[in-house]
Amino acid sequence: MITYMVFIILPVLAIGYFSNAMYQESIRDQTRNSIQGTLVQMKDNIEFKMADVERISSMLYNDYSLVIQLRSYEEGWDSYERTTKIIMPKFAIAVNATGLNIAMYLFLANDTLPEVYYGSFDRENPDLLERNYNLYHLKRIENKAWHRDFPPEKYGETMLWRKVERDADFSRISLLRRLVDSQRPLDLKEVGFMRISVSTEELFQGLDYKKIGDGSGLIIHDETGAVLHRSGTIPGEGREADANGGEREFLTIRESVGRQGWDLTAYVPLTIMERDSAKVRMFVILICLLCLIVFTFAGMFISRYFSIRMNKIVFVLNAFREGELHKRMGYRGKDEFSQIANALNEMGRNIDHLIEQVYMTQIEKKEAELESLQAQINPHFLYNTLSSISRLAQFGEIDKLQRMVLDLAKFYRLSLNEGRTVIPIHSELEQVKAYMNIQTTKFGEAVHVFYDIDPKILNYVTVKLILQPFIENVLEHAWFGNSIHIRISGRLEGERIVFKVIDDGVGMSLERIAQIFDPVEGLNTGFGIRNVHSRIQLHFGSAYGVTIGSRPGIGTTVRIVIPAQRRTD
Known part of the structure; x- marks a missing residue:
């Protein structure tokens, strides 16, 4: 005992x-x-x-086009038109750009602009003005203490929350802020004053x-x-x-x-x-009584011995479930826990190895598909060019023959590009120009090409040979008369680069365009276009690729979209 x-x-x-x-x-x-x-x-x-209301004030504060209108002192019809067509719509947008029921008062230094307001200035009712605004001249508040004592302006920072005018009567509070001419940052001239009134019940609803x-x-x-x-x-x-x-x-x-x-x-x-403490005290007493009963029949050592080992196993299993396959356990002895630990360690190593193998296999498959698609373009173009060289040699046009052979050598030098699939955009454009030199040698003045390239995109990269197949397609299928015009443009649009190949040829129907991207069995149409589309999506993802717009008798526009990726060399 x-x-x-x-x-x-x-x-x-x-x-x-x-x-x-x-x-x-x-x-x-x-x-x-x-x-x-x-x-x-x-x-x-x-x-x-509060930040939402301050954001509304910043919309007007940072609107330089609004400041230009407010500092223009032209009178008459011009003043009325500026107020109704430019200034008032900006204020209307601002007052409705928040979920709060705000009332906005704007005091303008330019007295050539008309006042536009509801109700009385001296007996204002902000509740009735919610979701609306009043325009006054600044001279109405020049002698008001809350305006006269307003702190000196620090650009983009000076603003105060105050109860002014009849805010206290209506349980409201106002954000006060100047409108300044930011063209001269060292001398911020006041062109207006904002007062945005908010109900305190709404502001402090939480x-x-x-x-x-x-x-x-x-x-x-x-x-x-x-x-x-x-x-x-x-x-x-x-x-x-x-x-x-x-x-x-x-x-x-x-x-x-x-x-x-x-x-x-x-x-x-x-x-x-x-x-809460009384509840805890009773809870602790009950727990103590329960422990006395439990400790009589069980020993803490055995419980702790097994719980620690089980917790380690659960910890490693949870780590495996979350992808942390490098976690391991180490138990000594030959009991069941040691066998489980060894089995889990081996399973983690095997799964990690299998994941790595699958990952490498997917990468190799993707690279093989890109190389296969790339290899399918060059033989077709080479066959056509060699046929042209053969005709020039047959007719004895040595000068044209020499130019075409030199341009063909330049084209394939750029195309090989030391075996790289991704090349700078300027190399792609040089390749296009070498190809067009071959075609102008072949067709003479019947082919007219125009380049409209934004210089900003030259420092970005692309999958090679994404423009030449479309130009070749134009020269083979789009002739409409004795001449054809081709325009090649490139632009940086946000995080994307967009190329366009535009011609004034015969055009295509919607059915023909659909057959290009989804060919009918037995009808080999648009191989080069699908090739480029597939290579772009394989390398950059399904968000990018080729789209075609065309109308018969008018011409065709091919749009090629790739991500804007800068060169790393």
Whole structure:
């Protein structure tokens, strides 16, 4: 009995006592952290709405085209037209660019622009102006203290949240900000003044004391200490009388809100945490009693011995499931755990090796497909060119024959390109020019080619031979009369490079275009086009490739899209 008392009952009681004390402290910390997290969420909600209003003001503040209109002092019809067709639409867009019900007041320094407003300036009703705006002349507020004492302008930064005019009467608050002429940054001339009024109920909608517990309170002050909004019970000096007449203590938590440093304060009665502590205390007592019963029949050593080994196995299995196949276990001995560990280690090595093999196989397959498609283009072009050289030799046109042979050598020198599939765009264009020299030697003045290439794309790369097959297709199938015109353009459009090959030939029907990309069995049409389309998609992905637009009798436009990838050499 003495041994049982010493080794079982006394340790369990000691553990229960210290666990209860530590757990109560943990409950306090968790409660504080939980409330702090809730307060941060409320703060983020308020700052998000404030940032949304500030974003609206920045739309107008950074609109230089609006500033140009505001500093133009032409009168008469021009002033009216600028106001109604340019200035007012910009304000209308801004006031409706947020989910908040804002009322906007704009005061313009240019008194040649007409005032446009609803209601009375002196007896304003911001609630009736929600989702709308009023235009006034700046001289209306020149003597107002809130405008006169506004801080000096720092470009893009100076703005204040204040209750001005009748905001207090309607439970609202306004964002105040200048409109300045940013053309002279060292002398920011004021061309107007913005006041964007928001309902405090809408702005502080997320401040609800019920989110942190009954009997709690939330209050927010501005930087001057004035109360902007409150919710729930707000104690004086952090204490309040409870139901029994005693003083109730509060836990006070603060957060700073917005760029002006508003103070958001939460008051949480400690009785809330005491109720939780009582529950924890009862829970700990029950756990201690349960442990006494369990410890009588089981030993901690055996439980710990098996749980540690099982946890290691579960840890490695979870790592394998998440793709971390390099995790391993090491157990000594010849028991079941050691056998399981060895089997799992071997399985991880095998799976890792198989994944690597599959990955390398896919890469090799992709490279083989690209090389196969590339090899299918050159023989077709070479056959046609050698036929032309043969005809020139037959008719004794030695000069043309020499030029064509030199251009053919240049074309294949650029085409081989040391065996690389991806080449600089300028090399692709040189290859096209070498090909066109061969064709102009062959056809003379019947072929007219124009280049419209943006110099910005020359430092990017492409899969080789993506333009020549389309030009060859034009010269073989698109003749309409005794001459043909070809235009080759290249442009950088965002993150893509777009080439176009445009001709004024016979054109194609929609059925013919469909047969090119989806050929009918037994009808070999558009091999070169599909070849280029397949090579681009194999190398860059299905988001890129070739599209064709054409109308019979008008001509054809081939659009080739590749990603904008810079050279790495």
